[in-house]
Amino acid sequence: MKNFFRLEENKTNFRQEAIAGLTTFFTMAYIIFVNPAILSKTGMDFNSVMLATCISAGVGTLVMGLLANYPFAQAPGMGLNAYFTFTVVLGMGYTWQQALAAVFISGVLFIILTLTGTRKAIVEAIPLSIRLAIPAGIGMFIALIGFNNAGIIRFNQGPIIDIILATEEFDQGKMIGEVLGAPSQVLEFGDFSNPSVILAILGFALLSTLMVLKVRAALFFGIILTVLIGIPMGVTQIPDTFTLSNFDISPTFFKLDFNGLLYNAEGEISFSELFLNIVTVVISFTLVDLFDTIGTLLGTAAKGGFLDKDGKLPRMNRALTADAIATTLGALLGTSSVTTYIESGSGIVAGGKTGLTAVFVAIFFLLSVFLAPFAGIVPVAATAPALIMVGVLMMSSLKHINFDNLEEAIPAFLIIAVMPFSYSIANGIAAGLIFYTLIKVVKGDAAKVHPVVYVITLLFIIRFILV
Incomplete structure (x- = not known):
């Protein structure tokens, strides 16, 4: 194990990787x-999707650890699952x-782009x-997710358009202010009398103390201590009994409908509809997942200090291959696009430096297939402080950006x-x-812009116009 993951070379050990x-x-x-x-709102079976989530996350993360030797974890992406549900299924x-078929096609497209080196070229062109x-x-x-999970900052009434459409007295001639009355805050402070919010604040104060004192594995111990503090507060809920998850993935397993993407209601191929399907669905999944992963x-x-002196990631193609495999597998199992998770940063901060960290994450996800109720013991109020930290x-990367130069500052x-x-x-x-391209x-200085950047910029503009 030391040789395979190069633990000594990366100045880490089994215990440190396990904690991470x-x-x-x-x-x-x-x-x-x-x-x-989220996905069950489309009519998908909740339990089946939960199993697909655990398996795709476990296998995808395992491939990442073994193939690329990086401590990056994967799972069905937030935002991508919302796009799947609210835009593609409920909206379009x-x-x-059919949406699963689109995800599968985007995964295959990812594999092709990765094996041909195109995805790596895109990264290096940035x-x-x-x-x-x-x-x-x-x-x-990440911090916003943490603040929102903690309830410290919450979304009050949701997107303004949803508020308008839900207001009975709305009509085209009225101003937003007339419909809503007093100005409405979309973001606001949460309820600081809520025990969950109090626990999250205490957890962040505790974690800050551990970090300032440079305690090893501070994030891990911060989460554990916050979970324990939450027990007498009534936030950490320990069930009286535990039951194993019901293992039945058949409602979503291999339920992809490719014909629905290719044929119209009359059973004929409509090239105009086919083009619209590919551009608005498949390409959107591809672009969003691609840049979520790259970012x-x-x-x-x-x-984690994994980039070389030129700011490039060694073994990038291997990491991208793991991501592509996970997306394709996820679609077959019955979930939306699988992507590398920004929460991987918490494990990296906790000391994770190799793929062994990812292997441990994969094991925990695969165990959750049977023991999901145990994973549910840890409240989000206990993990939110770690995300904020x-x-x-x-923020440290900001010191390398010249904000006095607007060409750099604006993008x-x-x-x-x-x-x-x-x-x-x-x-x-x-x-x-x-805006980098525009400037x-x-x-x-148009000649200084990499041709790949022009192509990506055009694709993004088309996506924003069509979707």
Whole structure:
């Protein structure tokens, strides 16, 4: 094991990697329950999706650890599952079986792009200033997830358009203010009398103390101690009895509907509909997953010190291959696109340096197939402080960005701001790349923009227009 994962070379050991793996698993275990809760709104079976979530996360993370030897964990992506449910199925009218087929096609496309080296070329074409901004943007995104999970900052009434459409007296001629009355906050402070919020604040104070005192495995011990503190507070719920999960994945297993993407209602191939399907569904899944993965890999790798002197990630193609395999497998099992998780940063901060960390995360996810109720003991209020702390630590890349130079500052700021505000890593990278390209063109430096960046920028613009 020492030789395979090069533990001594990476200045780590079995115990450190195990703690890091457990830390990563704790911070992302919520996906076991949240992913089926979202996808089940399409009509998919909750228990089957939960099993698909655990298996795809476990196998994908295992492949990452063994193939790429990096401590990155994978699972069905938040944002991607929402796009699957609310945009593709409920919004555009596709069945969940057709949506799974689109995810599978995007996974196969990923494999082709990876094996041909195209995905690696895309990563390496991204300008350095953009790559430096990505970790900070992801840090802000992680912190927002942590604050929201903790209940310290909450989403009050949701997206403004949803509020308008749900208001009975709304009509086209009224201003938003007239419909809603007093100005409405979308983001606001949470209820600080709520025991869960209090626990999260205490957990962050405890974690901050451990980090400042440079306690080893501070994130892990911070989570454990917060869980224990939550017991007398009534936040940590320990069931009287435990039952094994019902193992039945048949409702979603291999239920992909390719015909629905190829044929219209009359059973004929409509090339106009086929083009629309490919552009709006498959390409959207591909772009979002691609840049979620690229952003996460670069961001968390930067924090772990895995990038070389040119800011590139060694064994990038292996990491991307693991991601592509996981997405394809996930579609076959019955879940939306699988991607590398930003919560991997918590395990990296806890000391994870090799693929052995990922192997431990994979084991915990595969055990959750049978023991999901045990994973549910850890409340989000206990893991939220760790996510906020990871956000703090990922701000360090900002010191390398020259904010006095607007050519660097504008794209960098857009990445950092748009990622958390739009709840999407891909949207942040898209905003940065579009304005980076625009600025170079208007300054007469169009030749300095890599051709791949032009192609990506165009694809993002098309996606924003069509979807």
